[in-house]
Amino acid sequence: MQRVLRPTLLLAALASLCCALAAPASAAPIPTRLTHETGEIVPIPAAIPHEEGDMVDRRIVPNLRWLAKRFPIYVTDGYSGRLPGGRGHAGCRGCHVKNSDHYNGLAVDIVALGGRGGCDRAWRGITRLARWAEPRQDRPRGPFRWVGYDGDAGHGCGHHLHLSWEHAIAPMFTLAEWVEVFPVRRQGIATKPKPKPKPTPTPAGEPSGLRPPKGPQGGAGAEATQSGGLSARGD
Numbered sequence: 001m002q003r004v005l006r007p008t009l010l011l012a013a014l015a016s017l018c019c020a021l022a023a024p025a026s027a028a029p030i031p032t033r034l035t036h037e038t039g040e041i042v043p044i045p046a047a048i049p050h051e052e053g054d055m056v057d058r059r060i061v062p063n064l065r066w067l068a069k070r071f072p073i074y075v076t077d078g079y080s081g082r083l084p085g086g087r088g089h090a091g092c093r094g095c096h097v098k099n100s101d102h103y104n105g106l107a108v109d110i111v112a113l114g115g116r117g118g119c120d121r122a123w124r125g126i127t128r129l130a131r132w133a134e135p136r137q138d139r140p141r142g143p144f145r146w147v148g149y150d151g152d153a154g155h156g157c158g159h160h161l162h163l164s165w166e167h168a169i170a171p172m173f174t175l176a177e178w179v180e181v182f183p184v185r186r187q188g189i190a191t192k193p194k195p196k197p198k199p200t201p202t203p204a205g206e207p208s209g210l211r212p213p214k215g216p217q218g219g220a221g222a223e224a225t226q227s228g229g230l231s232a233r234g235d
């Protein structure tokens with residue numbers, strides 16, 4: 001489904017180029033790839049600020065590292081469900097909707113690192129991240145499947161940001177066959193590269209189009225314009 005949407009996103013990106021002065025935050029597609037590496041639910045590394053015990057599918061860890069270096073994120077929940085081998089349970093119980101991407105380890109809930117309550121200054125970086133991942137309401141850029149923030153009930157500045165990664169359809173509490181990610185170098189995870197289109201050459205190990213938007217943000221919160229008919233949200 002995501003593939004089908006891409007041409008539309010591309011057109012939207014081209015259109016936004018024409019109006020670059022009016023739209024400072026680039027909506028250009030983020031270069032992404034599908035990883036078919038074997039998934040595994042693993043603890044979130046210390047380099048990514050998070051709540052004790054939080055876990056995710058290892059295939060999104062490089063992306064989380066990249067985000068943690070650029071945005072003041074603090075992960076409050078990742079994988080939610082039982083762990084194999086009688087290792088107990090990870091994540092928040094009863095916090096997520098049915099078929100949430102949290103049940104596949106491919107979603108995180110994020111708050112502002114150093115936030116002191118409410119939508120304070122600490123959240124500016126989280127708002128930048130949300131707008132980077134979803135420049136227009138309900139039009140997340142790949143690899144993100146669903147972005148929950150301002151305009152989405154139970155999400156937003158001062159509450160939390162939800163990010164899901166696009167993935168193969170998978171039942172709850174199973175690992176998806178593939179996950180869409182943005183390529184990040186020096187993470188040691190892509191040990192078995194698959195034939196895939198090469199992303200645009202990039203300086204300094206950063207995929208083009210991945211630079212976070214800069215500058216102060218306007219006050220125009222995204223309005224909730226939920227378009228029906230989409231698959232279940234991943235929150």
Ligand SMILES: [Zn+2]
Binds near residue numbers: 102107162163235
């Ligand atoms: Zn969530």
